Amino acid sequence: AQKITQTQPGMFVQEKEAVTLDCTYDTSDQSYGLFWYKQPSSGEMIFLIYQGSYDEQNATEGRYSLNFQKARKSANLVISASQLGDSAMYFCAMRVPNTDKLIFGTGTRLQVFP
């Protein structure tokens, strides 16, 4: 069975600093996709970044990058130059073929302080 683990319930970071949010996953499939979503206090789920299991390069989207270590089954999100607006819950998720569903971790609450 597939599983996503986020071990950090909460993280603090100072504005303009970088922060890494951890995510490990478990699957026996060779082909899978990894996603990060942000959920601000308003509640909506916002897509941030995607990494495919066969992608050789780490994904980047603006200030977001994904540190993908396939052998360790980890897909950590790195946010550079944190902003106050980055304060939110962050969810790591995985999708495998033939199941279609996206399964989520328990999330990490990030708080950015001035």
Add this chain to the structure above:
Amino acid sequence: DSGVTQTPKHLITATGQRVTLRCSPRSGDLSVYWYQQSLDQGLQFLIQYYNGEERAKGNILERFSAQQFPDLHSELNLSSLELGDSALYFCASSVEGATNEKLFFGSGTQLSVL
């Protein structure tokens, strides 16, 4: 704006009642997913429809049912409501449901069962 529309935004009802949550996917998206988010269970996948047909089923209770109509909008029906059903219910959509497709989420329906 993700393009996924959920109504209503808030719903307050009593135990034992039945409610219907509605979702309109993004234009062109054939796949619709329903998720439940609660404090104790996190984000739980409930069910997925693709072009009118049920494609995947998750932790959906027998008291809950869903369908996707020919115009691709979807409804989630919750009956014999219990206090524990209070949660944020998300609808999400994607074009087909491929491994590398991100899900676009609606803003959710906050259900409160009193």
